[in-house]
Structure formats: structure tokens, C-alpha cells
Amino acid sequence: MQFARFSSVALRLPKHAPNHRTRASPTGTYAVFVFVEPGLSTIAVGNGLDVWNNGCGNSDAHRYPIFTESSSCSTSPCLDVKLQTGLGPLDDDGNYAPSSFNPATGTITIYTLYGPPPGNQTTPLDDASVRFYTAHEVGHALGLKEDSCSGGVMNGANFGGASTAVYEECQTADFMNTT
Numbered sequence: 001m002q003f004a005r006f007s008s009v010a011l012r013l014p015k016h017a018p019n020h021r022t023r024a025s026p027t028g029t030y031a032v033f034v035f036v037e038p039g040l041s042t043i044a045v046g047n048g049l050d051v052w053n054n055g056c057g058n059s060d061a062h063r064y065p066i067f068t069e070s071s072s073c074s075t076s077p078c079l080d081v082k083l084q085t086g087l088g089p090l091d092d093d094g095n096y097a098p099s100s101f102n103p104a105t106g107t108i109t110i111y112t113l114y115g116p117p118p119g120n121q122t123t124p125l126d127d128a129s130v131r132f133y134t135a136h137e138v139g140h141a142l143g144l145k146e147d148s149c150s151g152g153v154m155n156g157a158n159f160g161g162a163s164t165a166v167y168e169e170c171q172t173a174d175f176m177n178t179t
């Protein structure tokens with residue numbers, strides 16, 4: 001879809017120690033907690049997190065953090081995933097984005113309306129779409145920008161679909177989160 005673009009911002013998440021190639025455990029030092037606010041499916045968001053947790057078929061090979069759902073954001077680092085009624089920010093193409101990530105607050109927001117001005121497209125909040133928005137914005141949190149990877153989750157053309165993190169995206173996430 002031509003207006004499937006997203007805002008491009010990045011957050012620096014905690015980095016793995018130099019030369020530390022594997023995580024000790026899924027709840028180890030490099031976990032980032034994720035709080036899902038009411039109105040969104042924790043299962044669908046969790047599926048979005050798993051795009052990265054299980055990225056590229058080897059969950060133990062990542063250098064980037066793993067993402068674990070939490071009942072609050074009292075433990076740092078944390079991402080806050082929420083639903084907001086109405087329009088979000090305009091993207092680089094002048095369209096309203098269906099989701100965004102704010103690196104200053106660690107907030108991922110999914111908007112109920114999006115699309116070209118006046119932005120009256122209704123955001124599908126089915127599990128597949130919420131999964132995609134979450135995975136896409138977590139990609140931004142990992143430092144990735146929009147890309148044109150075939151089947152990739154950072155490719156806005158795959159908006160709402162069943163795409164996953166492709167090899168190049170996992171490699172970029174590692175690169176962006178490795179000292």
C-alpha cells in the first residue's frame with residue numbers, strides 16, 4: 001500500500017558487552033521489558049516481539065536485546081506500547097503513519113486513523129496488523145530505518161502482513177546494538 005510508511009526514529013537500547021555474542025538466558029542482562037497498555041492484545045504484541053526474539057531462525061545468536069512483556073514499565077529499559085484514538089504524525093511522504101516510536105519516551109503508539117490527508121483510513125487492529133506494527137516499531141527502537149528488503153518487517157510495503165525480520169534486518173539490528 002502506498003501510504004504504508006512510518007516515522008523513522010531510533011533509540012539506543014542497552015548494548016551487549018564487546019565480543020559477547022550470545023545471551024545467557026532470555027531473562028538475562030539484555031532483556032528489554034515491554035508494557036502493553038489496555039486496548040491492545042498482549043498476544044498480538046507478543047507475536048510482534050517474537051519477530052525479533054526469534055529473528056532469522058536463531059534466537060541465541062543475536063547481539064541485540066530480547067523483549068519480554070511486563071505488567072508495568074517500572075523496570076528499565078522498557079518500551080510502552082499503546083493505542084491512541086485519532087491521527088498520529090505525518091511521515092516523510094506526507095501521510096499519517098499508522099504507528100510510531102518515540103525514542104525519548106520509549107513509547108510505541110498505534111493510531112486508530114492513518115493514511116493520506118485527511119487521514120480517514122481506519123487502522124486494522126486485528127492480531128496480524130498489531131503484530132506487524134509492534135515488530136516494525138521495535139525495529140526502529142533497535143535503530144533500524146525503513147528499508148526495501150523483500151518480505152522484511154521494516155519494509156512499509158509489507159504493512160499489516162505476515163512479514164518477519166529478514167536476514168539483512170537481523171544483521172543490521174546486531175550492528176546497531178553492538179559496541
Ligand SMILES: [Zn+2]
Pocket residue numbers: 005006007008136140145146
Ligand atoms: Zn517505520
